[in-house]
Amino acid sequence: MQRFDRYVLSQLMVVFGFFALVLVSVYWVNRAVVLFDRLISDGHSALVVLEFTALSLPAVIALVLPLATFASAVYITNRMSGDSELTVVKATGYSPWRLARPYLVFGLLIAAMMLFLTNYPVPQSLQKLRDREQELTGSITAALLREGTFLHPSRGITFYIRDITPSGELRDVLLSDRRNPTREVTYTAGQAYLIRDTDGPKMVMLDGLAQTMELMRNRLSTTTFTDFTYDLSGLIATGEARNRKTDAIPTLELLLTPELVSAENNDSLGEIAERAHMRLQGPLLCIVAALIGYGALMVGGFSRFGVTRQIVFAIFLLILVKVVEGAVTPLVIANAALWPLIYTPTLVGAVFSAVLLWWAARPFRPRRGIAAGATA
Template sequence: MSRYDRYVLSQYLLFFSFFALILVAVFWVNRAVVLFDTLIGNGQSALVFLEFTALTLPNLIRMVLPIAAFGAAVWVTNRLNGESELTVLRATGTSPWQMARPALAFGVITALMMSALTHYLLPASISQLEVRESEVSRNITAKLLSEGDFLHPADGLTFYISQIDTDGTLNDVFLSDRRDPTVTVTYTGARAYLVRDGANAHLIMLDGMAQRLEHGTQRLSTTFFSDFSYDISSLAREAENPSRNIRAIPSLELMNQTAAITENDGHSVGAQAEELHLRFARALVCVAVTLIGFSTLMLGTFSRFGVWRQVFLAFVMLIFIEGMRGVVSEPVLRDPSLWPLIYLPTILGLAVALIFLVLSARPKRIRARSPEAAG
């Protein structure tokens, strides 16, 4: 690699880092606002919020990485063209194929980043995120300790606390259990406490009343109690065999254990084929969008008005490729044997970049005819 290639490659990586940082920050702020409201509003700590946001970062990076690579390729190529560096290279006999070497190397580097992200970091982060979400959902104290609001921790269950004292005493508690379609039981208590006994959790209500309504006979029974224990362990929603998110399954497992995944997690063969080949296609598309960003701007020559037409064409090609990626997934979900369709947007992108490089290597030469030659 020549000194010029290293210089251009360093510019690609510099602006790629800049664009990736900006895009990740924008997406992260948008996602963090919703996540902060959900977690902090449910009684979780700031450390839990930071952990959840860190686990969502690999997915955000996966989304913005091709866009950042494309933006860096367009920006650097446009700057080189605006400062006449590409014009000088053309004048010295350097072909567009030689000038495309830094862009190709940059595309390969971003593809390797995407491969590490989609095959290792993203499945690991999603798997850990599912574990933490399950732990948070089992945190009954955080779910129920919210004063002044009618909460619905489970279908058919309503819980209300008027006030929570500093020592943890719950005042004026209301609990309506309608999970049995034939019977509705309503509990009220002047005070209550949440008590944990190992893996079990109990709501201890004091000085209250229980009303039992049988819907078939419309019979209402009322019982007054000085203390009563209500088991709320079932609200933890512990699943014995929870199905995994398909994006949390490692790539090697998708390759070698298709039948086991279908049986244990319920994901069809088509969904597994689509997910596995998408992970490879996402890496290859980074090479395609990088070469498109470079080759499209190579179509134009130096102009005082800039290369806005080439930039617009490059963005149109990027939108076309991203749109194609959404179209080709549906047939693969129905028929796994059609998995080569997943790579069609990448192949089309590379073909377009190749055509643009061929056109830039053979520009049309408009020969002005002199008056004598015209005569």
């Protein structure tokens, strides 16, 4: 690679790092705010929020890489054009096709990075995230220990605690069990404790009252007790293994054994094919984004008004590529045999890039009015 190519590539990588950092921060902070509000309100600690946001980071990075690639190509091309660097280089005989080489190498590098992310860290982090969500779903502390709130940990159950002391004692507890269609039982106690033994979590209530309502006979009976143990294992989901989601399954497994994956999670073969090939198609968009960002700004000559129109045109072309992606995705989901259509956006973007470079490389021909005036 020649010195000019290394110079352009180094500039692209530096600016790409900046744009990627900014975009990842914006997406990540937005994700962290949602997780913070949900997890903290469920009684989890800030460390759990930090763990969840960290596990969501690979997917966020993979999401913003094409945008950062496009923004970097546009910014560097605009800056080099404004500083007349491109004018000097073109005067030495470099064509727009030749100048596109560092942008192509840049797109390939980012595509390789995104290919690794989408096929390894992203599925693994999503699986780990779902495993942790499943563990927290079965957490007694998060599900039940919330003061002054009527909770419904499962269908037909209402649970309330007025106060929790620093020693873990529950004060003024109410537990309503309406799971039996013929009978409702309401337990109230002045004190209670949560314990865990080999049979699962239990709650020991002291000095309480059990009120049983026989719905068929419309009869209420009450029983006072000194201590009573209530089994909580049926109220809170334990960590039973769940079927894996398609986006958390390794790519090779999706490509080689789609029937087994479909039998595991009930997704159609089209959905599995779309997920698998999108992990390969997404990185290719980085190459397309870099070339479109460069090619669009190379079209047209110098203007005192800058390159705003070219930038808007480049964004429009990138939107068209995404529109094509949105159009072919339902077709592949409906019929897995149409999986080659997933790569149509890359082909369309490559055509756009080639047309832009051809247009930029064509010989300059002044307009007739200008030419006639110069001849006169």
